[in-house]
Amino acid sequence: MAHTFQVTVDSAAPHDLADWWAEALGWEREPSDEAFIRRMVNAGHAAESDTTHHRGALVWAVGAAIVHPEGTAPRMLFQRVPEPKTVKNRVHLDVRVGREQIEAEVARLVGLGARELHRGSQGPSTWVTLADPEGNELCIS
Structure with a gap:
């Protein structure tokens, strides 16, 4: 079901x-x-x-x-x-915007109050981990 x-x-x-x-x-x-x-x-x-x-x-x-x-x-x-919130999320959202839009989307969200935490990559995949205004993590990829 x-x-x-x-x-x-x-x-x-x-x-x-x-x-x-x-x-x-x-x-x-x-x-x-x-x-x-x-x-x-x-x-x-x-x-x-x-x-x-x-x-x-x-x-x-x-x-x-x-x-x-x-x-x-x-x-x-x-x-x-x-x-x-006191610890890292065990579940978070991955917002998929496409490789060519990652930087623009990160800049937009930081402008809205997000905070950049770190950048990652694995093989051809890259992402930026942000925190929303209350510290909840999300990834932009």
């Missing part, structure tokens, strides 16, 4: 990190269903403290998601956690 999945990233500031990754990947923020959130709060299934506002929209405080504009990739969920 085949399964679907989403990629979940722990975050100190999930709405800001979701914005960063949406810009980095050219994806879209999953829209907030403000009416649903209000209904949950009004019915007592959630508290006002479970919500916040981000860029003028009422959102769940605990997380935010981004989606591929054509729906052809797994959803990415950014969830709030209390602890900071």
Whole structure:
């Protein structure tokens, strides 16, 4: 049986990190269903403290998601956690832009707040490992 999945990233500031990754990947923020959130709060299934506002929209405080504009990739969920990132990721995203676009993409992402960690190569393959604004690793290849 085949399964679907989403990629979940722990975050100190999930709405800001979701914005960063949406810009980095050219994806879209999953829209907030403000009416649903209000209904949950009004019915007592959630508290006002479970919500916040981000860029003028009422959102769940605990997380935010981004989606591929054509729906052809797994959803990415950014969830709030209390602890900071302290060690290297065991899983990371490889963003494949093609050899001729690596330098331009690295420069663009660094301009958005990424930090270059190191460069690697194996045979004909080359990549640059970056960290997003919260330190999560990703590779550009």
